[in-house]
Amino acid sequence: MVGRHAARSRRAALTALGALVLTAFPSAATAASAPLPTAPRTLGADTPSAQVLRAMERDLGLTPDQAADRLVNEADAGTRAGRLRNALGDHFGGAWLSGATAAELTVATTSAADTAAIEAEGARAAVVQKSxxxxxxxxxxxxxxxxxxxxxxxxxxxxxxxxxxxxxxxxxxxxxxxxxxxxxxxxxxxxxxxSANRPRLLEDLVGGDAYYIDGRARCSVGFSVTKGTQQGFATAGHCGGPGATTTGFDQAAQGTVQASTFPGKDMAWVGVNANWTATPDVKAQDGQRVQMTGSVEALVGASVCRSGSTTGWHCGTVRQHDTSVSYAEGTVDGLTETTVCAEPGDSGGPFVAGTQAQGTTSGGSGDCTSGGTTFFQPINPLLSDFGLTLRTTSSASTPAPQDNAAADAWAAGRVYEAGATVTHAGLRYRCLQSHQAQGAGSPESTPALWQRV
The missing domain is CATH 3.30.300.50 (GMP Synthetase; Chain A, domain 3)
Structure with missing residues (x-):
C-alpha cells in the first residue's frame, strides 16, 4: 500500500534527521540519555485511539491503514513546515497538506531560490507572489x-x-x-x-457533555482546564457571560462562567465546584473517550474530529486558519474553518487532531445530513487570554506559567506561537508549531515542537 510505504519512508527520514541534529549539536547529544523521539511519537500520533481512527475512516473515506498513516504524516509535516517557516523568514508563504493520507506537504515561498531548501525537507515547493x-x-x-x-x-x-x-x-x-x-x-x-450561506451560532448547544446556562440554554463542554487550584472547562463565549451559572447534564449544580469574550472572539471558561473533576477526556463515538496530550495546532489540510451531543462524533479537514466570521450577533476574528458538519446543539464542543486539542465549536452552516461548514475558536488563544492550563495526560507535571520567570525562559504552561524563541538549560530554541508547553516536554526532548538555534 502506497500510504504505508510513504509513512515508513518518512519515519526512516525522521530517524536520519534526528541523527543529523545530534551530530550538529554534540552538547545536545550528550545531554540526552536516549534518542530523541520522532515528531509522531512526541505528539502521540503513532498511538492513535480506535475512536479517532474509526471516525476518520467513516468521514474521510479512508482504510484503517490510511487513517493511521495520515496521523503520522500530519505530525511529521507540521514539524517540517515549522523548520521551513523559520528558515524562509519573510519569504514564507504558508504550508498545507494534500492527498488521502496527507503524504504531500507543500511549502510556499516568494523566492524561487528557496526551492532547493524546501525540497531538501521532503516538501513540494510552490513559488507565490505574496508572503x-x-x-x-x-x-x-x-x-x-x-x-x-x-x-x-x-x-x-x-x-x-x-x-x-x-x-x-x-x-x-x-x-x-x-x-x-x-x-x-x-x-x-x-x-x-x-455564496448564499450565512453562518449562524449553533446555540441549542453542547460538546463532549451537555451543560445548561442559567437553567435555560444548553451548551457544550469543550476541554477541561485549570487555573491554580480551580478546575473547569473551556467553551464558547456566546454560551454565556461572566457570572452566569451552569448546571450539568443531569441539572446538578456545576459552576459559574469565570470569563467570556463574544463577539471579537468566541471563548469562555467555566469554573466548576468540588463535585466535578477535570479530566483529559473527550467523548468520542458510542460513549468512548479520547485523551488529550497537548494543543499543537494542525496545518491546513490536516484531519480534525469534533464531538457534540446533538450530532455525535464527526471528522473532516482544516480549510484555513485565522478566518473572520460576521454572525448576526457580531464579528468574530481568528476562527478556523473546517469541513466537519455540525448542527444547533454542538456549540462549545471540542475539536481534536489525533490527541491534540484544537478548539471549541463556534458556528457554521449546513448540517450532518447534507454536509456543512463549521468554525472553531482555537484553544491556544483561549488558554493564553484567560491564563488557563489545558488538562492533559501529563497535566500533573504541568504547572501554571510563572509571571516572574524570565521573559525568554521556556516555561511549562505558557502558550508559544510558531517562531517564538526561548532559553532553556543555557541553550536557545525556536518554536516550530503553536502549542501550550507541557511539563513533560522541555525543548530538548520535543524536536517536533522546538528547533535548536
Whole structure:
C-alpha cells in the first residue's frame, strides 16, 4: 500500500534527521540519555485511539491503514513546515497538506531560490507572489473595516494559503467590493466568493457533555482546564457571560462562567465546584473517550474530529486558519474553518487532531445530513487570554506559567506561537508549531515542537 510505504519512508527520514541534529549539536547529544523521539511519537500520533481512527475512516473515506498513516504524516509535516517557516523568514508563504493520507506537504515561498531548501525537507515547493505576512496584512485591513461597517452581506473572510490570496465570501459581488474599498484594499488583492450561506451560532448547544446556562440554554463542554487550584472547562463565549451559572447534564449544580469574550472572539471558561473533576477526556463515538496530550495546532489540510451531543462524533479537514466570521450577533476574528458538519446543539464542543486539542465549536452552516461548514475558536488563544492550563495526560507535571520567570525562559504552561524563541538549560530554541508547553516536554526532548538555534 502506497500510504504505508510513504509513512515508513518518512519515519526512516525522521530517524536520519534526528541523527543529523545530534551530530550538529554534540552538547545536545550528550545531554540526552536516549534518542530523541520522532515528531509522531512526541505528539502521540503513532498511538492513535480506535475512536479517532474509526471516525476518520467513516468521514474521510479512508482504510484503517490510511487513517493511521495520515496521523503520522500530519505530525511529521507540521514539524517540517515549522523548520521551513523559520528558515524562509519573510519569504514564507504558508504550508498545507494534500492527498488521502496527507503524504504531500507543500511549502510556499516568494523566492524561487528557496526551492532547493524546501525540497531538501521532503516538501513540494510552490513559488507565490505574496508572503504569508503580506496576506495577513490585507486581512488585518479587512478586520479593521469590519469594525466600522455592516458586514451581514460579507459574512466570512480569510487567507486562502494554498491559493495565495485573501477571500471574501459574500452574498454578492458588489457587497464584497464595497467591503474591500472601505478597507483600503485593492480589488486585485481580494478574491470574491459568492455564496448564499450565512453562518449562524449553533446555540441549542453542547460538546463532549451537555451543560445548561442559567437553567435555560444548553451548551457544550469543550476541554477541561485549570487555573491554580480551580478546575473547569473551556467553551464558547456566546454560551454565556461572566457570572452566569451552569448546571450539568443531569441539572446538578456545576459552576459559574469565570470569563467570556463574544463577539471579537468566541471563548469562555467555566469554573466548576468540588463535585466535578477535570479530566483529559473527550467523548468520542458510542460513549468512548479520547485523551488529550497537548494543543499543537494542525496545518491546513490536516484531519480534525469534533464531538457534540446533538450530532455525535464527526471528522473532516482544516480549510484555513485565522478566518473572520460576521454572525448576526457580531464579528468574530481568528476562527478556523473546517469541513466537519455540525448542527444547533454542538456549540462549545471540542475539536481534536489525533490527541491534540484544537478548539471549541463556534458556528457554521449546513448540517450532518447534507454536509456543512463549521468554525472553531482555537484553544491556544483561549488558554493564553484567560491564563488557563489545558488538562492533559501529563497535566500533573504541568504547572501554571510563572509571571516572574524570565521573559525568554521556556516555561511549562505558557502558550508559544510558531517562531517564538526561548532559553532553556543555557541553550536557545525556536518554536516550530503553536502549542501550550507541557511539563513533560522541555525543548530538548520535543524536536517536533522546538528547533535548536
Amino acid at each position: 504569508l505576512d503580506q496576506l495577513d496584512e490585507i486581512k488585518d485591513r479587512l478586520d479593521a473595516a469590519a469594525d466600522r461597517m455592516e458586514t451581514a452581506d460579507t459574512p466570512v473572510w480569510y487567507v486562502d494559503v494554498p491559493a495565495n490570496r485573501v477571500v471574501v465570501r459574500a452574498t454578492g459581488e458588489s457587497a464584497a467590493r464595497t467591503f474591500a474599498e472601505t478597507a483600503g484594499v485593492a480589488a486585485q488583492d481580494v478574491h470574491v466568493q459568492v
